[in-house]
Amino acid sequence: MKQMPCSETSQIRIILMALMVVPALIFAQVFDTTPPRIAHQPVKLGRSGRSLPVVAHISDNSGIKSVILHMQYDGQVVESEMIAAAGGESTPVTIQTRESVTVYSGPGESYKNIGTLPAGAQVDVTLVRSPYYRIHTANGLVGYIPAASADIVETGQAYRATIPAEGSTAAKFSYQISALDDFGNESRTAITPIRFISAEEIARMQQGMSGGRTEMDKQAGSSTTASPTTDQAPQKRTTARGASKPVYKKPVFWIVTAAVGGGAYYFLSGDEDKSSSRKGTVDIVVGW
16 A cells, blocks of 8 residues: 655654744753752651651652662661552642741640741641641751641642661661652752660660659658757758769660651640649650
8 A cells, every 4th residue: 555645744743842842842851950849757766576657748849769768787788678658649838828837746735846937838748647747847846836827838648658668677777768859950858877676775765754753752852851950060952853863874865766756756745734743654655
């Protein structure tokens, strides 16, 4: 069968389409130099012998090509692909407050007030716990604000990977997240070490923060019951608190420090006023 040549009109259309598409691709390739945005709350505390999920909210104008979790432990580097949330649902990555808003330590007004964001502040969203957003500011403030108090500036997707249980038993462990877009622009988070603690260490921490304080109060009370006689010169009272080891030498110190440092938070049980010193057990809650 004899092939019919393309009509002049069809050729013109093809040429015009090429003239429109090719320059657009070249322009995008040359000028799209913005790397992906990674909104992530560093995980600094985990349970020894257990797997640990890591989540990041990532956005990019040209599309995400890959997201990798880089893990370093036992003298090796292990890479695991971070998978986007099922369904491809968008999630907020950057938001802007509509007015001054209180930041809470947990997703609710019953949690401790830990700061305030001014109106117009732009912050990253590292977790959605409806109806609250967990936010991370440039100066390191981590907490929760009502979702209704802010407008979404940039959306992306939530990516997840899991640190294997064998990694949590290593003497030293650190991780980093990298995101690569379709044009080769890459972003990386800072390298973050994780402190994995055992159930025994958590139990010691709870005893140190509850029973230990009660015992010190008892000892301090008994040491002040006897008053000096008139024949004795007044002496400074030495309480159990003063005689104890410096707090930085106790296991509870570094555990709580790791928790407060990011990736986890702790709260004390009890219904006392938030401004007063609370007594009670300590629960470690790792916020993903």
